[in-house]
């Protein structure tokens with residue numbers, strides 16, 4: 001491919017994202033923050049949204065001069081009222097929503113026989129039911145616009161399963177089914193819905209596992225390293241920009257580890 005073609009493609013992708021309004025849930029830190037930064041770098045206006053007030057406001061402040069700017073929305077994705085308030089705030093400020101990234105998530109790992117109902121429910125609520133709650137009011141806006149991109153952050157665990165993560169695997173697998181169905185129901189309105197399924201990514205979530213477990217995982221990854229939040233952001237950019245004819249897809253970003 002010539003340098004000209006590459007430059008033209010980059011420009012076309014950027015043109016699709018410039019000035020668009022994107023909501024990224026859980027973007028106070030980690031993968032969500034990297035996604036926000038990548039969208040801003042393409043000229044988008046980005047809603048930094050997180051349950052943690054401090055990281056939410058700090059991140060929005062730190063990134064405010066990039067791209068089209070940021071809007072801080074403290075939001076708990078498990079609470080419908082909180083979600084409705086966020087959508088209303090975004091519409092008041094920018095009057096449109098073009099990209100939604102359902103990224104907020106938690107883990108409460110335990111072997112199935114030891115897992116409590118609280119651990120099960122917290123993970124289902126935050127990783128799956130949240131997408132039901134956030135996507136609905138956003139789809140109302142996108143339907144009127146007759147365009148939109150929804151990108152849900154699942155996990156390779158939702159595709160293949162994982163020891164100690166029966167709750168997380170069920171939630172992320174559910175998120176994949178949810179996305180494929182939204183993709184079918186909203187294609188007629190030119191709205192796409194896709195999944196990015198990260199493998200083992202270097203964030204606070206995985207650092208909590210400790211060095212020994214991290215090193216064991218690294219050994220198993222064909223590319224021999226953990227992914228970075230920027231690796232995930234690159235995949236999200238594809239679905240948000242250039243990938244206008246791709247919907248209902250699951251893209252694993254996992255360094256080649258398909259188990």
Ligand SMILES: NC(=O)c1ccc[n+]([C@@H]2O[C@H](COP(=O)([O-])OP(=O)(O)OC[C@H]3O[C@@H](n4cnc5c(N)ncnc54)[C@H](O)[C@@H]3O)[C@@H](O)[C@H]2O)c1
Pocket residue numbers: 025026027028029030031032049050051052055075076077078103104105106126153154155156197198199200201202203204205206
């Ligand atoms: N790190 C990995 O290896 C990995 C792998 C696969 C999938 N994922 C997924 O990627 C996403 C981001 O993970 P991360 O590693 O950046 O995690 P992280 O813990 O670093 O960040 C998650 C963010 O979500 C926010 N959050 C948690 N509960 C929330 C709620 N109820 N409402 C709003 N915000 C809330 C947190 O405050 C935090 O800022 C998650 O959905 C996670 O399941 C991560």
